[in-house]
Amino acid sequence: MRDRLIHMTKQPIIRAVLGSLVLAFASLGMAHAEDEAAQPAAAVDQLPSGQDVSDTVVELAGWVVATNDNQGYPFAIIDKAAAQVLVFGPDGRLRGAAPALFGSAIGDHAVEGIAGLALRDIPAADRTTPAGRFIGGFGPSIGGGRTLWVDYDSAVSIHTVTTDVPSERRLERLASPSPDDNRVSHGCINVSAEFFDGVVSPTFQRGGVFYVLPDETPLAETFPEFAQHRAQQRNGRRRASR
Amino acid sequence: MIKQHLTRARTLGVAVVAALSLGACATYDDEFATINSRLDQLDARVSSAAQSAESANQNAQRANQRLDQMEGRIQQLETGPPRRARG
Numbered sequence: 512m513r514d515r516l517i518h519m520t521k522q523p524i525i526r527a528v529l530g531s532l533v534l535a536f537a538s539l540g541m542a543h544a545e546d547e548a549a550q551p552a553a554a555v556d557q558l559p560s561g562q563d564v565s566d567t568v569v570e571l572a573g574w575v576v577a578t579n580d581n582q583g584y585p586f587a588i589i590d591k592a593a594a595q596v597l598v599f600g601p602d603g604r605l606r607g608a609a610p611a612l613f614g615s616a617i618g619d620h621a622v623e624g625i626a627g628l629a630l631r632d633i634p635a636a637d638r639t640t641p642a643g644r645f646i647g648g649f650g651p652s653i654g655g656g657r658t659l660w661v662d663y664d665s666a667v668s669i670h671t672v673t674t675d676v677p678s679e680r681r682l683e684r685l686a687s688p689s690p691d692d693n694r695v696s697h698g699c700i701n702v703s704a705e706f707f708d709g710v711v712s713p714t715f716q717r718g719g720v721f722y723v724l725p726d727e728t729p730l731a732e733t734f735p736e737f738a739q740h741r742a743q744q745r746n747g748r749r750r751a752s753r
Numbered sequence: 754m755i756k757q758h759l760t761r762a763r764t765l766g767v768a769v770v771a772a773l774s775l776g777a778c779a780t781y782d783d784e785f786a787t788i789n790s791r792l793d794q795l796d797a798r799v800s801s802a803a804q805s806a807e808s809a810n811q812n813a814q815r816a817n818q819r820l821d822q823m824e825g826r827i828q829q830l831e832t833g834p835p836r837r838a839r840g
Contacts, residue, residue, distance in 0.1 A: 558791070573801070573805065574802070577805075597795075608792065625839075626837075638839075650833050652835050652836060655838050660830050665839075667838070667839055698840075699838050717827070720823070
């Protein structure tokens with residue numbers, strides 16, 4: 512009888528202790544699940560280790576969010592000089608950042624009629640990735656199926672890195688930490704398959720805005736409103752520091 | 754005998770507290786790691802820049818026009834004639 516009593520006493524204590532342990536770990540697990548749900552499922556950081564993102568990119572992203580220049584659509588900021596693509600959700604949360612390949616020619620222009628030329632007929636000097644604000648989205652293409660157009664008018668799209676011409680060594684260029692060897696395409700923006708399928712494609716299914724920073728053109732010409740705002744802010748800071 | 758069980762219960766109680774503390778440490782470490790991740794730092798920089806830019810004015814009417822233009826443009830892309838991308 513005494514043993515049975517002890518047995519009865521022992522069981523609830525152990526059950527209570529085990530129960531509290533299970534609850535404790537279950538609640539920790541739930542906290543992790545919530546964290547994961549709050550984070551975009553496909554958040555990816557593929558930028559080379561130690562590579563920073565420029566203040567211009569950050570300030571432009573902040574300006575886009577503050578002014579709702581993206582009109583509730585997702586957006587990407589593309590920094591050709593640093594060979595980076597940053598993808599933001601409609602809410603302005605960063606979904607991913609990755610290196611990219613761009614047009615082999617340094618420059619920001621798009622020659623009229625370039626979309627009608629065969630790739631081999633595009634003059635070397637015109638193989639640029641044009642700079643500016645572009646409303647992009649998926650649409651049909653010749654030979655590429657459903658394509659995510661950045662600048663449809665000049666036939667610039669963003670897609671998975673192509674390996675049709677081995678001598679171009681696109682995969683190696685994309686993998687190298689230096690942005691200096693990332694100028695190789697006829698104008699399109701190439702990213703890794705993982706980044707395109709995991710971040711870019713799902714984010715821009717219903718279109719979005721692409722901000723391509725210029726190589727040479729002054730920022731005031733490419734993004735006049737942003738440049739004006741930036742100048743005002745800097746003037747304000749200077750006045751405040753006096 | 755009852756004293757022995759009380760001792761066991763106390764030990765288990767200490768184990769629960771230790772487990773919870775360790776769990777809390779793990780969560781804190783995870784959060785700390787997350788806060789320190791490069792994307793989160795970037796996100797924080799962008800949020801800060803957005804707050805600084807909040808004073809930037811935008812005409813509501815122009816914003817609506819832009820939205821209409823965007824929607825129209827995206828629809829055009831979906832249905833436009835196919836062309837060859839520049840690789």
